[in-house]
Amino acid sequence: MNLFLPVPVLLPLVTAIALFLVRHHQKIQERLSNASLAVNLAFALSLLSATAGGNIFIHRMGMWPFPFGIILAADRLTGTMVVLAAAIVAACTLFAQGYLSTNQRREVFHPLIHFQLMGIQGAFMTGDLFNLFVFFEVMLISTYALLAFYYNLDQLEVALKYTFLNLVASAMFLVGISFLYAQVGTVNMADLSVKIRELGPQPLMVVTAFIFLFVFSMKAALFPMHLWLPSAHSISPTHIGAVLAGVLVKVGIYSIIRCAWLIFPGPFKVLQPMIMTIALVTIVWGALGTLPQRSLKRILAYSTINQLGYIAFGVALLSPLGMTAAIFYIVSHAFLKSSMLLGAGLNQKLTGTVDLDEMGGMMAKAPYASALMLVGFLSLAGIPPLSGFFSKLFLLQAGFTQGAYLATGLALLMGVISLYYNFTTYQRMAWGTGGNEAREAPATMYSSVSFLASFAVIFGIGAAWLYEWSHLVASQITRPELYINAMRNAL
């Protein structure tokens, strides 16, 4: 497996180049893209099963010795996240083929989404902080271009907003790296971990950790940096919004987890009250933000902010139990939210609008599409047999076990609000009267939404299994010495 670790980075890269070269032949392009995504998913699954035993795989690029070169590493968390990315991007691409088939911009969509996939998977695989920056940028540049997909004014505005905010974040990322390098003289994550622990508690290191927290919260859309998310979700094309909600924000969360447990465990203990506050404010902001909205996609976007707050809450507990809950939440939310955004896109295709009042009466007009949305809304609201219930349950359990009563109580209260907005939204969408007539939608769109929505049921019924897996992941990442030793002893 060590030898094959570059595959999740290389395969999308090579595919993207090939797709760009054959961009004038639609059939070839689509088949090549689908084949590559299938191979990528198969590889991700085999990586997941290989990491399940607790092995940490290391690939030293260019055969450089331990702290110097760029290292690709895969532990259980990496395996999980790569599978998430591969599955969701594959589903979104399949969905996009449904309505891009006659569009001119189709020819650049496929290369861009593969570059984006390369950046995402690279960010999950890398064991080097500067290389993380590079993969972030690969991911972001293709995202900028995808957000401005049709070049109309709304999308240009969203793309500019996202670009400028992330440029500030990228600049801060580099500033953070230069702070770190000046203090400890390395950028390898394992080496950083050892050297920062040797350095002991230092105010400047806390400032550095704060810079990284700021940078990653921008990607993860936590409270003060969440402003780009609602418009990016609602105005950009559906398949791009779904990748954004399902995978891209999880890259930010993933990086925060790596910082909290591997790179800066000490400084993050100091910052813990602040992260907790940020998480709670994000939960409240997201929940209340849904209430005045009319557009289905904007409601889903604010709900994403709400849910990201919950995930950050699990991370902010800084305990193995909280980590287990957070990982459960990440996995279930990634599939759930991308299925719901694709479902919203499906409804948009059927009725030509995302406005809830114009949509009205979807239950009668398009029963299957609206049933898919029902599964999503029930799961988001936290109704028992579905995955959303268990993810909130484990999180609150972790919070109460640790004695964070006030914070957990607030999170529980906001759960009630999420129950309310999910039900009213579905009610307005499905049971209302009037609205536009339903049109046809291609079968690939239905199948990709069904594929993703089925995980809401699977992770609900198989919650014990997913919890067991999350526990395995958390038990590995909360012991950073495993990762450090694996990197040190790498061949």
Next chain:
Amino acid sequence: MIWFLSITIGVLVTAGAYLAMQRRLIQMVLGFSLLSHATNLMIVASGWVGDGFSPILRSYKAPDPATYVDPLPQAMVLTAIVISFAVTAFLLVIALMAYRSFETDDIDEMRRLKG
């Protein structure tokens, strides 16, 4: 010399932040490219060794690493420059597209035209 570098970084950040807050797209793009130059200089400063040689081996004798400037930040800066170049190119294309569609690159004006 490190003072000179710090002052340069400060001036670049000031100018970049000022330009980034202007209304015209082209000024914003220039501002952000100045900001990225400032961060690049900062990485160079992080590997600073006073009076170090440039990290190029002149002969095959074993060198004394303490007398050379750390080459790793310079490699990182090169990468960062390439990335900021790509982003700037993208932003310029976006600004050009906006200009072609609306005959202006003033953000407020565009918003007014959009209505």
Next chain:
Amino acid sequence: MRSLILRTIAPIVLHLTLIFSLFLLLYGHNQPGGGFIAGLMTAVGIVLQWVTFDADDGWHRYNWPWDRIFSYGLALSACVGLFGLLSGYFLKGSAYEFNLPFIGEVEVLTAFFFDVGVYAVVVAVLLSILTTFCDRRAVIRGAPK
């Protein structure tokens, strides 16, 4: 630009920059230089031509299939990385020495082919940006009119 001096100097400078960039490309693996800098140097030479003569003229002259060139360059670099994977590590460089008749001993590094890929990417990206910017009639596909 209607400057006689520039018009006289520019073609000479183009040759000098091309030769110097080739030198940088070949020299790059152990000494200062390399694909990126060489690519920038080549592109700067061509940009100077563009500035000197008319924008339309420049567009007609350098409207090559840059998108293909940078795809092939990127593919070449990726292939060199894959070649290193054959010996166990992605991007691992290796050196081969040949004894050619008449020329003598030649050392070939895989890093050189990586540099050539980077060179192609840099030149092609810079010039495709320029062709996009300079041609006022070019409409980027999918854009609203």
